Amino acid sequence: MESRSGRRRLRSSSPTEDRISTLPDDLLLLILARLRSIAAAVRTSVLSRRWSGSGGLWTRLHEIVFRDITFPSLEAALGRVVDPPAVSLLEIRVPDVHRPGTETNVGGLGFNSLLRAAAQLAPEEFVFRFPWDLTDRSLVVDMPCFPRTTSIVLVNFFLFLRVPDGVDFLALETLSLSGRLPDLDPWLSCCPRLHALRLRRVFSEGELRVISASLHELSIFRLYQRMHGINIVAPMLKQLTMSFFSSGASISVLAPMVEKVSWDCRYSKPSIVFGLWRLEQVTLQMGETQGHVPTLQICAHATSSILGTEEHTFAEEIEKHMIAGFSVLELHLTTNGHAFGALVFHLLKMVRICGSIRRLKVVLERSTVKEECPFDCFCEPWNWRSKTISLSALEEVEINGFQGYGQEIDFLKLISQCAPMLKKTTMMLSEETSPSNDESAKI
Template identity: 45%
Template structure:
């Protein structure tokens, strides 16, 4: 689409035979240029002419039709769908004024406007509010306004007007304020879908003005302002939040009808995010928190990411439903971490348990350290020990791993091997990256001892342990033989594309 163009779209349909539209009655055919024949196209009903203009999908071509005859002049302003791209702001305001004069009280169906980065240098802050109010005067059903499409953000402050017919609204690059009292009929009484990208707004105030809101999307990937995501809605069914700036302080959601939640945010060691989610009808979740610096620990183990996601039940367990919620913890060992003493690893993990889950996934960068004490610390958490039916432990190592020094804190508490916890619902365990170290066998025995309902156990050897390492495989099978009622498997990767499995029962 060329710069400076205006595009109108309209649905194709049968045109009325004798007229239709505003002043759309059939007219007497006019003579063509130089009297060479009748102008049959101009004689078509207005509804059909609008369909022709809609199919052009090019403002420049549509504007040129105005020179054909008076019949075509300004006809584009009567189309129900209008898209502006790369139009100077003053020209855009003038175009909206022309559309308003043509549309009258009927309004438009779609109004899509974008002021690109290339034109932002000429935009003044007091230019934007009149544009948004001019757009509201057209009473669009679907409104889209983007100020800047790249990395530039002006956060132009605008007072949000009333949009009584709007069902869908998408805004980008604006600082939204409200001058009227908080009453839904003064805001967006018909709005069902709201999308904000790079916008500042009081989300609590905004959502309360949308009594029929069903889908809310929020994205922020630039800026240095702090965010509080506080939402109260009795109608909201889908919430999608993606913020990549590490300044989220509070997430507080009360949405009794919410069925789908997607939340992605980041934080740092200087911010402790307060999380509270009340959504009893939640069906699917995609929750992700990343830490720009490690902010919670147990011993030398630090938390770098937490996920809680709804996934297909690809073999997590035969008794589990088709879809399961998986809690994934990403941790790493590093004695160079400096942690604020008030941050507890368990407390940090618990606040991300915004819904039930039945699968726990531990991704551990060991760096040669003993992970058993840490894993036990996680497994004995009340909300984990009673909930999990499937456990997956992924041990990540590298060639730079070094042996633990004597009296390494990774062994604390030192009696972890002899402890027993209750994992009464655990049915399936998978351990990947098993290297055959003594402490790994100790952890394996611990899981067997603590999971009386265990049905399957799979141990996948790391790349460093080859199929020729019969001693490691023999030791694993010796452990398996102690639990004959559990289906056990040892998996050895022979090549990137093949694997070998052995089972003992």
């Protein structure tokens, strides 16, 4: 009796049928899709004969994701998809396990043939992420035609990426690039339905040209280039985001339909200067949130190590960034003990500022290093106290870091004389100002 039950227990613990193979294909494909990795899906083939047959059940997935397959094996893996289904996503992430010197010339590894193999699957969305350390930057790669693809994302692509004549992306709506910025003219000319262009951490040695009749969204985050210029012509553009470094490039933006603007330019050497003031940053925000007032913000830094009288250059540089209307002017000034009135009135007399701003905010930031402003200091290159400017729209003035020094009182008096519509003045005292000192009595 015991022997028979023991035999029964032995038979029940040794399965004779492949139960996974009896599951419907849709359920098996759903399991594989949840793995989000083709390599993991291939390894599961040991669980089922049918799972591993006919080239592998994974070849029938609608989302094909290669995340941990080395570059030389990728093309062979793509070749196993003999009869591709309607692929919704093809994502290739080359693992960052190589270091310079561990691979030979990457050009011999077949970038062009790999991209052609990817294009044959006709995915709706194509994502290619590559560790830039492996790339031979002199290699020229031809982008094949992706006739059904609506979204292409290329990350850390530092090769010369070229669109050959006759290649069109008729379905492409979103293009995202990171790495070396290619010549965008061929891309945009063959993408008649492109609505969104997103460039993130891109490097360019020439002019940035974006000319498109279909573009609705342009996002450029951290553009590094030997700045020759920015030229944007997009009559249907609704949203523009720009973040870049400049040393004084030409800027031209034609986007009459734009509704949301986030523009941020940071300056590097050679400096844009006015007297002792060095321009550090110019930002323009419009329509970011509901009820947000369009604002132009200028950051400048005063230091005795800079001497210059380039008044026109300073103003012209700031005017380049006035790509949309604004009604608030914010000035963030690191004074280091120097007078700021000459700089502020130099800006306020600009035609596109004096006639449009309704609110002026001046933030005076004090340096931890105390500097004395000597008599006849170059921070006051001309007698701004005798100037008259028509600030016909100005209704509100706010000054943060106010200490009540003579030049600050003079500045406040002159502003009130030039702004007949002024309704409100707010002064936030500096932390160094005591309510009992002489400056507070003047205020």
